[in-house]
Amino acid sequence: MNSINIQYHKTKIGELILGSFDDRLCLLDFRYRKMRTTVDNRIKMGLKADFSEHSDATIIKAKEQVDEYLCGNRTIFDIPLLMVGTEFQKSVWNALVKIPYGATSTYLRLAKNIENAKAVRAVASANGANAIAFAIPCHRIIESNGDLGGYGGGVTVKKRLLKLEQSHLDGQEKGTPSPLLQSV
Structure with a gap:
């Protein structure tokens, strides 16, 4: 059976789990x-692989970029990403990647961006199923009324990330996302 290398990483916003498969996060x-x-089961089934607690160059680079992001020194992740999910989920995640650092959008706007304005609830569900935080910035999605909505790391963490960005x-140009994406 194939292996997905995983490692845990303690940060100031909580403990993270990072995984790489075939040199992609x-x-x-x-x-x-x-x-x-x-989330873990979807990734394991989609890749026909199991978790193995090992580090590799992709995980090391991801940890560095997460730390830089959380210190305000990185606006774009440039690690090759591997999205594992349905075609609909991947369309939502691809749309999320286009939201610039420091900007927010809404579930409705995201649904319109994927040309499916009536799928707001499905978009919210796909947003919540995102397995690649920060690099696929699901924390930048808020409710149409301005409320923060949910977040896998908790609403308090979501608020901190938005404030961080x-x-x-100030004094910086908003980043233009350009991750290297591949999906399964």
Whole structure:
């Protein structure tokens, strides 16, 4: 059976789990989120692989980029990503990647961006199923009324991430996302 290398990484916003498969990041998520088992099982089944606690160059680079991001020194992740999910989920995640650092969007706008304005609830569900936090910035999606909505790392962490991005935009140009994407 194939292996997905995983490592845990403690940060100031919580403990993360990172996973790589075939030199691409397929998992960057909160270790103790509510949907942990569901997300992990989707990735394992999609890649026909199991988790193995080993490090590799992709995980090392991802840890560095997460730390840089959380310190306000990185606006774009440039690690090759491997999205594992349905075609609909991947369309939502691809749309998320286009939301610039420091900006927010809504579930409705995201649904319109994928040309499916009536799929707001499905878009919200796909957003919540995102397994690659920060690099696929699901924390940048808020409700149409301005409320923050949910987040895998918790609403308090979502609020901190949005404030972090806003505070580091002063004097900087907003980043244009350009990750190297591949999906399964």
